[in-house]
Amino acid sequence: MNLEKINRFFDFIQKNNLAFQRNTLLAEFTTFRLGGNCPCLVFCKSPDQLTAVVRELTTLDLPYLLIGGGSNLLISDEGLSVIVIRYVSDNLDIVTEKNELIISAASNLDDFAKYTVNHGIGGFVNCSGIPGTVGGAVVGNAGAFGWQTGDAVNSVTVIDKHGNLNELLPDDIGFKYRHSELKIRHDIVVSVRLKIETGDPEALQIERDRILELRSSKHPDLKIFSCAGSFFKNIEPTSAADRRQASGWFLEQAGVKTMRFGGAGIFSKHANIIIQSESNCTAQDVYELSKQMASAVKAEFNIDLKREVLLVGRFENRIER
Ligand SMILES: Cc1cc2nc3c(=O)[nH]c(=O)nc-3n(C[C@H](O)[C@H](O)[C@H](O)COP(=O)(O)OP(=O)(O)OC[C@H]3O[C@@H](n4cnc5c(N)ncnc54)[C@H](O)[C@@H]3O)c2cc1C
Known part of the structure; x- marks a missing residue:
């Protein structure tokens, strides 16, 4: 990113008394507690703050990503090179x-x-x-x-x-x-x-x-287990008469519950939830485990699971956004 533009953006957030952190570990802001650094994390709590920040970034033509609670995200270990805006308020407005x-x-x-x-x-x-x-x-x-x-x-x-x-x-x-x-x-x-x-x-x-x-x-307690809820979407019906089917059932039948990759494992009560089962777990471990889970369901049922959790950053040389 252009250094001069970034410095102009820092001037803007300081002038407007907005809270921000440089070189921040994004893991602290996702429920998976995974993900590398970003160059700048700006905290917006109100619509006015958010509007001002997005307009400034648009004027400067600086790329950014907005996150909320980080409960549906898997951010890559190498982190992101863009500015991240966190739009979360402790109060109900x-x-x-x-x-x-x-x-x-x-x-x-x-x-x-x-x-x-x-x-x-x-x-x-x-x-x-x-x-x-x-x-x-x-x-x-x-x-x-x-x-x-x-x-x-x-x-x-x-x-x-x-x-x-x-x-x-x-x-x-x-x-x-x-x-x-x-x-x-x-x-x-x-x-x-x-x-x-x-x-x-x-x-x-x-x-x-x-x-x-x-x-x-049925769900992991986020105070104990780090995860992003169901990893895959449920399976869409093939005809109007059918109902959506739980991916968890197919995953369980395909035997994924005992699968592990590095520090990533599966929550014991729900085959569709990947958790950090060891403290050395990386985002790449979660990604690799998810691929093994999807392959198991493909092999057993010929069904292609679609991710519900959003991947952000670089996984296996692919940039996801
Ligand atoms: C234990 C657990 C249980 C869960 N159970 C459920 C469930 O029952 N049902 C369900 O649907 N989901 C569930 N989830 C997933 C998750 O909670 C939801 O998807 C949630 O709505 C994500 O909101 P967030 O603020 O955390 O979004 P984030 O994870 O921060 O972001 C998700 C996406 O939304 C975008 N985004 C966030 N805020 C904005 C905004 N203001 N404007 C534009 N884009 C934005 C981000 O850029 C990103 O692309 C669960 C997750 C966990 C950890």
């Missing part, structure tokens, strides 16, 4: 209107689910316990128990690659299973307008407790 609310994409998704339960707002209890930010959930159309983020979206405010703010409607966003067009266009989600309905706080709390208990019986 919500404005409630008649039948909708506007929330900053930096908000934590599970904190938001808890907020809706406490305020008797229906429609979001199923996202209880999903790690990451509202922005990450919109871009990847995160979901659980038949619910997907895109179902609740009225519109999304994004910054496009030219630094312009636009409001996009669901038809422009193209939500699909664990996918949206935002991923391809690299639009930055600033805030989201969500449809809301009235719910009974007591019933919602019972449902939230049930979901959290169910998740903790």
